[in-house]
Amino acid sequence: MSRALESRQNRAGWAFVTPALALIGVFFFVPVLGGLVLSFTDFDVYAIGQPEVARFVGLQNYAEVLANPLFWKALGNTLVFVLAGGPLSVITSLVAALLVSSKLVRFPGLFRSIFFMPVVTTLVAVAIAWRYLYHSQYGLLNRALGLAGIHPVDWLGDPHWAMPAIILLAVWKNFGYNMLIFIAGLQSIPEEMYEAAELDGASAWSRFVHVTLPNLAPTFLFVGVMTMLGQFQLFSEPYVMTQGGPLKATTTVVLLMYEEGFRWWRMGTAAAIAFVLFVIMLLGTMLQMRLQREQR
Amino acid sequence: MSHARPPARLVAIALILAALGAAAGCRTRAGDGRVTLRFWAMGREGEVVQELVRDFERENPGVLIQVQQIPWGAAHEKLLTAHVGGSTPDVAQLGNTWIAEFAALRAIEPLGPWLGASRAVPESAYFAGIWDTNVVGGACYGVPWYVDTRVLFYRTDILARAGYRAMPGSWDGWRDAMEAVKRVAGQDRYAIFLPTNEYTPWIIFGLQAGSPLLEDDDTRGAFAGPAYRRAAAFYLDLFRRRLAPGVQGSSIANLYQEFERGTFSMYISGPWNVGEFRRRLSPAMQGAWGTAPLPGPEGPASGVSTAGGSSLVLFRASRHKAEAWKLVEFLSRPEQQLRFYRLTGDLPARREAWRDTALANDPCARAFETQLQRVVPTPKVPEWENISLRLQDKVEAMVLGHAPPDSALAALDRDVDRILEKRRWLVERERRRAGHRAGAAP
Numbered sequence: 001m002s003r004a005l006e007s008r009q010n011r012a013g014w015a016f017v018t019p020a021l022a023l024i025g026v027f028f029f030v031p032v033l034g035g036l037v038l039s040f041t042d043f044d045v046y047a048i049g050q051p052e053v054a055r056f057v058g059l060q061n062y063a064e065v066l067a068n069p070l071f072w073k074a075l076g077n078t079l080v081f082v083l084a085g086g087p088l089s090v091i092t093s094l095v096a097a098l099l100v101s102s103k104l105v106r107f108p109g110l111f112r113s114i115f116f117m118p119v120v121t122t123l124v125a126v127a128i129a130w131r132y133l134y135h136s137q138y139g140l141l142n143r144a145l146g147l148a149g150i151h152p153v154d155w156l157g158d159p160h161w162a163m164p165a166i167i168l169l170a171v172w173k174n175f176g177y178n179m180l181i182f183i184a185g186l187q188s189i190p191e192e193m194y195e196a197a198e199l200d201g202a203s204a205w206s207r208f209v210h211v212t213l214p215n216l217a218p219t220f221l222f223v224g225v226m227t228m229l230g231q232f233q234l235f236s237e238p239y240v241m242t243q244g245g246p247l248k249a250t251t252t253v254v255l256l257m258y259e260e261g262f263r264w265w266r267m268g269t270a271a272a273i274a275f276v277l278f279v280i281m282l283l284g285t286m287l288q289m290r291l292q293r294e295q296r
Numbered sequence: 297m298s299h300a301r302p303p304a305r306l307v308a309i310a311l312i313l314a315a316l317g318a319a320a321g322c323r324t325r326a327g328d329g330r331v332t333l334r335f336w337a338m339g340r341e342g343e344v345v346q347e348l349v350r351d352f353e354r355e356n357p358g359v360l361i362q363v364q365q366i367p368w369g370a371a372h373e374k375l376l377t378a379h380v381g382g383s384t385p386d387v388a389q390l391g392n393t394w395i396a397e398f399a400a401l402r403a404i405e406p407l408g409p410w411l412g413a414s415r416a417v418p419e420s421a422y423f424a425g426i427w428d429t430n431v432v433g434g435a436c437y438g439v440p441w442y443v444d445t446r447v448l449f450y451r452t453d454i455l456a457r458a459g460y461r462a463m464p465g466s467w468d469g470w471r472d473a474m475e476a477v478k479r480v481a482g483q484d485r486y487a488i489f490l491p492t493n494e495y496t497p498w499i500i501f502g503l504q505a506g507s508p509l510l511e512d513d514d515t516r517g518a519f520a521g522p523a524y525r526r527a528a529a530f531y532l533d534l535f536r537r538r539l540a541p542g543v544q545g546s547s548i549a550n551l552y553q554e555f556e557r558g559t560f561s562m563y564i565s566g567p568w569n570v571g572e573f574r575r576r577l578s579p580a581m582q583g584a585w586g587t588a589p590l591p592g593p594e595g596p597a598s599g600v601s602t603a604g605g606s607s608l609v610l611f612r613a614s615r616h617k618a619e620a621w622k623l624v625e626f627l628s629r630p631e632q633q634l635r636f637y638r639l640t641g642d643l644p645a646r647r648e649a650w651r652d653t654a655l656a657n658d659p660c661a662r663a664f665e666t667q668l669q670r671v672v673p674t675p676k677v678p679e680w681e682n683i684s685l686r687l688q689d690k691v692e693a694m695v696l697g698h699a700p701p702d703s704a705l706a707a708l709d710r711d712v713d714r715i716l717e718k719r720r721w722l723v724e725r726e727r728r729r730a731g732h733r734a735g736a737a738p
Contacts, residue, residue: 045678047400048380053722075572157546262373264682 039271061272074256085167086143089227092175097182116176127240128168156242159249166237166250176221185219221292224286232281253277331616332360334385339368344639352626359619379403386614389606391430396676405610406435416625421646425603425671432676436605439624440645444566445601445671447663451561453584463588465596474539477561489560491545492695495688497564499526503600503672504592511673515720517712520705528701535695542695552576558582567643570660587663603671679715686711
């Protein structure tokens with residue numbers, strides 16, 4: 001290839017990626033950098049009125065966040081959500097994907113659409129319906145428990161039950177998305193592998209363990225990382241359902257950031273919380289990648 | 297995953313608001329040359345005021361009022377987002393505890409020049425304590441629209457059985473009355489219900505004992521000071537003597553039912569509960585309850601209460617302030633205030649309106665009128681709401697005996713001082729500058 005052609009191709013390449021890079025730069029890197037700068041300042045309600053009274057405070061916001069017991073409480077709540085809701089969400093998605101991919105199921109397209117529906121439904125509408133389900137006196141859930149002789153549970157009002165209730169809602173709301181990815185993963189497994197395994201006398205269970213699961217490994221990594229990233233940023237569900245209560249039992253890190261930033265207008269602290277969460281999520285992702293690599 | 301990230305969502309909201317604002321901005325002059333005023337009002341008030349503004353439009357054919365009704369729960373966020381997005385309305389109803397914050401944001405207009413040029417809104421026609429809530433740093437930012445305070449609701453029949461024909465005016469007399477009530481009502485019943493998760497009574501008792509709550513130009517907490525400690529001691533004593541149950545508001549399933557049963561005989565609450573008590577208590581109970589101004593440590597005069605309610609404010613960004621001010625004047629007329637009271641039950645801010653027979657003959661309203669002459673604003677700093685939530689955390693710990701009051705109050709002051717650090721810096725900077733100017737002047 002001549003040098004002239006190469007440079008022409010280079011230029012064309014740049015021309016193609018520049019709009020995308022510019023968009024990412026303007027709408028991603030600039031705000032992120034702005035947020036980072038903000039996290040070193042005490043930008044607050046006074047600074048919105050008079051920007052000149054914002055001060056650089058170095059790492060003080062970070063020190064304050066790490067010394068704030070509420071931050072640790074929120075981080076604990078978030079970790080409960082990630083560690084309990086994450087696996088639950090992935091397993092539910094996988095089971096749903098296996099069900100709708102099974103040859104025994106009629107109308108797989110219909111079930112796929114039904115399972116995917118919660119993902120595309122507005123959360124606020126869903127939350128109103130679920131608040132009825134969870135209602136301590138008239139809720140369907142407590143009616144059903146009552147038939148089984150179990151005393152009614154104040155799902156959203158009891159600090160012990162509020163987080164499980166949010167997890168259930170979030171899993172229901174989001175499993176359809178991962179289900180689609182699992183379906184794609186399942187479809188990419190060559191049919192011959194199952195046939196060969198079946199000829200060798202493998203039962204349905206050992207076909208699942210020795211053919212399906214290993215072939216789904218890359219899908220698991222993707223789903224696992226994406227689910228974790230999404231769940232660390234849990235916000236809308238508790239914001240709409242419980243506003244972080246009762247007794248802060250459903251206050252998550254992002255909800256705390258929102259309150260600091262947009263309720264008390266302490267933008268510096270809010271930005272610091274965001275970056276602390278970023279570091280935690282980065283570590284979580286690295287850990288997952290490492291685990292996956294060791295398995296291979 | 298669909299967990300919306302709040303910054304993205306807020307950017308979206310801001311963009312939508314900005315777009316709407318721009319669209320509305322284009323429409324501020326309707327096609328026929330009339331000026332369109334955007335007026336934001338909250339909850340029930342926003343619904344009812346529609347009726348009032350139609351009369352204003354008839355009087356001022358050149359002005360069209362667009363009322364936007366905002367739910368109370370969303371109002372604070374929406375106003376702030378609107379300010380940052382540059383799409384605030386021309387005029388709005390603002391809870392008077394929010395005035396300091398919006399003044400600090402420089403979102404609302406100081407009303408000095410408007411008040412000076414107008415004879416329709418004389419300060420003397422308002423309750424002094426309520427007017428004061430609108431004054432921040434010497435400048436007035438709002439005109440009181442309706443008022444709100446807390447008084448004592450009590451069972452007149454049980455008090456009579458205990459030997460009291462009227463509510464005593466001093467703390468000591470009040471406590472004796474509670475002891476007497478407890479004796480006639482029974483040991484399993486209580487004299488007063490003070491929910492442990494409510495901080496308002498703690499603020500009221502502190503103000504009554506003469507605590508400024510914040511000191512040093514509102515830059516430091518004053519909760520560990522002698523005045524506030526005295527209030528806390530009186531308050532906690534009511535729980536120690538078992539005159540009040542140490543439970544949260546939510547543990548009493550039906551407040552009205554328990555009041556009727558005599559589970560407790562006194563309750564501190566606001567004007568909205570007058571209607572509720574009339575509606576929800578059985579007809580037999582209607583002659584058996586009443587309202588009284590709050591007792592104070594040194595007798596009735598020290599029995600102060602909170603200065604609540606809503607004010608009307610103009611926004612700095614408005615391009616139709618003259619018309620907006622006219623609307624404020626209109627809504628402040630005594631007859632409109634009275635009409636508003638009849639439609640909403642909100643107590644009028646104008647004292648002339650209280651001479652109306654409906655209010656003057658209502659015995660429940662009389663306690664409120666007396667109380668409104670003894671109201672004191674809470675500290676007028678943007679951080680106040682955050683501070684009062686900290687107070688609430690400590691209140692429960694103190695009542696349940698998890699923390700000794702002195703150390704809980706000292707810890708509260710430390711928290712408050714941390715919250716007020718920025719304000720302290722601003723005030724000190726201002727003082728230094730004033731010092732320089734004073735030093736340079738002679």
